[in-house]
Amino acid sequence: MKYVDEYRDPVKARALVHEIETLASSIKTSADRPIQIMEVCGGHTHSIFRYGIEGMLPKSVELVHGPGCPVCVLPMGRVDDCVAIAERPEVIFTTFGDAMRVPGSRKSLLQAKAEGADIRMVYSPMDALALARRNPTREVVFFGIGFETTIPSTALTVLQAEREGIKNFSVFCNHITIVPTIKAILDSPDLHLDGFLGPGHVSMVIGTAPYEFIARFYGKPMVVAGFEPLDILQSIWMVLKQIKESRSEIENQYARVVPTQGNARALRALARVYELREFFEWRGLGSIDHSGVKLRAAYARFDAERKFAVPNAKMADPKSCQCGEVLKGVIKPWQCKVFGTACTPETPLGALMVSSEGACAAYYQYGGVRGQRTEPVAEARAV
Amino acid sequence: MTVPIVIASRPRDKVHVPTVTLAHGGGGKAMKDLIDDVFVETFDNPLLAALDDQARPELAEFARLGDRVAFTTDSFVVDPLIFPGGDIGKLAVCGTVNDLAVGGAIPLYLSCGFIIEEGVSIDLLRRIARSMAAAAREAGVQIVTGDTKVVNKSACDKMFITTAGIGAIPPDLRLDVGRVRADDLVLVNGLLGDHGAAILAARGDLALEAPIASDCACLAGLIAALLTAAPDTRFIRDPTRGGIATVLNEIAQAARVAIEIEETATPLREEVRAFCEILGLDPLYLANEGKIVAVVPPEQAQQAIAAMREHPLGRAAGIVGRVTSGQPGRVTMQTILGGSRIVDMLVGEQMPRIC
Secondary structure, three states: OOOOHHHHOHHHHHHHHHHHHHHHHOOOOOOOOOEEEEEEEHHHHHHHHHOOOHHHOOOOEEEEEEEEOOOOOOOHHHHHHHHHHHOOOOEEEEEOOHHHHOOOOOOOHHHHHHOOOOEEEOOOHHHHHHHHHHOOOOEEEEEEEEOOOOHHHHHHHHHHHHHHOOOOEEEEEEEEOHHHHHHHHHHOOOOOOOEEEEOHHHHHHHOOHHHHHHHHOOOOOEEEOOOOHHHHHHHHHHHHHHHHOOOOOEEEOOOOOOOOOOOHHHHHHHHHHEEEOOEEEEOOOEEEEOOEEEEOHHHHHHEHHHHOOOOOOOOOOOOOOOHHHHHOOOOOHHHOOOEOOOEOOOOOOOHHHOOOOOHHHHHHHHOOOOOOOOOOOOOOOOO | OOOOOOOOOOOOOOOOOOEOOHHHHOOOHHHHHHHHHHHHHHHOOHHHHOOOOOOOOOHHHHHHHOOEEEEEEEEEOOOOOEEOOEEHHHHHHHHHHHHHHOOOOEEEEEEEEEEEEOOOEHHHHHHHHHHHHHHHHHHOOEEEEEEEEEEOOOOOOOEEEEEEEEEEEOOOOOOOHHHOOOOOEEEEOOOEOHHHHHHHHHOOOOOOOOOOOOOOOOOHHHHHHHHHHOOOOOEEEOOOOOHHHHHHHHHHHHHOOEEEEEHHHOOEOHHHHHHHHHHOOOHHHOOOOOOOEEEEOHHHHHHHHHHHHHOHHHOOOEEEEEEEOOOOOOEEEEOOOOOEEEOOOOOOOOOOOOO
């Protein structure tokens, strides 16, 4: 069993779609609108578009693309901070690929690289640490982005650096946590979501217990979903089943990867190295309490924010940018005024058009509009 | 007693230093020795051996073979220089030959210019040259003129090669993207993505062990067989940088047609598929150096495939899609699930996924 092909079986997919159609048609919605399920995680958004799943669902089920893309929610000011650090001659700035394209107020990291800053793409924080070992006269900074999926690997890298006594390595920490994100969505007055597909890999770290509040206090069903097409289709079916049976529970479709209690070792490393920030700035969503993490005082020497002076300016998004509304799922990407015109992957105004997991980039690439609408533009819901 | 002065013929191995130095690009004796030893000796043909400022093939040769000249140029900056399945030299010869062959031309002569960073090993240079000679012999072309420059350390990344190629196009051949029309079929000659994946794996950044070799090969013979079997072939292109997705978009835009491909019909090596899965890369955008995309009229598709499968470079040839009368310029793919998605031009470089 390779866990790939089996979960892409077209025969089983068609059967699941049929079940979804049957189930959806038996659910009476209170208002005259489709059942709205939000997939929180950008990886799900990517998968949904890549396989054309949205087009396979009945019109009575609508997928709303959520803000679970760590690159998409990077505020411009934070990118400016990265550029400021990277432009220092002693620094080797290391980052995951996608983040290099996000526009800052003056330039992106990719542009800074073209202008001579030593910025290198790495595949893991351990690569950055290896660079630090090999270049003892340079300061290596790792741009830590991602939800709980990637926090443990950064934490373990910091612990490794501590063990080896490495002095020229630090992390510019932009790690964020998923629970406040979901809570901000649930508290948003613009949204009428009926259920959630929960993030698969974040849950692999934190388990399913942290989501209980969604079912208990907000009364919404959530199914933690895998990333293959059958995972997503089965999870949608499971959400619909809960709605039909008037249940609101946290279910785990991705049990082959997600343990209910999460990964204890990863969580321990996370807790040892990091603590919650009081609040953190999100692109398009504003400031969210307790949504970001920072390095504890004991690890200050690995904290790039303490090591380097950064502008730390709060930059407003461009006026035409509707990233926030797309992130919250209030409007679809193609309903944004500048989608496909002023904002394209070549000339992105916002981060959602940059990241491969951003709803706008996914829609543009896979479901494209390119200035020509292929379906009628629905009225954007009143903000 | 007079002693006859014997002028011995120049020894074969003329370069006795281990690395390339600025002197080797200086135009003097060191450079002449380098050229003689490494290039003239290895490429071994009379036009080159004359070492004039230009090679002068006979016009009649071209006129015998065709009624048009095909002319192309390319530069090669691949890193690493040597990778599973080939090296920068083999890539340079095959890439140039293929650019001629996809236009239906019989490739005849190549030029090659080297820009070499000082400090590069002479043995490495010899190895690259030998690789080029072997590829040229196999393709039936000669490297007849060239240039050598040596630059300071860090002024270039080890070695850059620029080639030009020239060939003759047979009289009745009219390969033209404008001839592509609805109902035409899109064929490829084998498994996709090998070269792109091999290079990424060989760079060593990924800590992934992937036994993937580049598919680098000269396609002139395969293309000749294809054109004999399917003389009304509309258009051929090799999907190098940007992969098959880019070529299909170029065709769709230039011919103002829509193209639809089937994901189940896009053949991938198991290792390349796994490699792409782990990194979140789309194999449709990976480079190929031994593949063609050919658009053929539907009634000639079967014989086109049969002819390609007879050839060693076409054993896995097949239909990947067709030209439709859908939205002009648009390329779509039927996913394995039966859904549909757009296959767009690549923007920037493919970046592996984060989480």
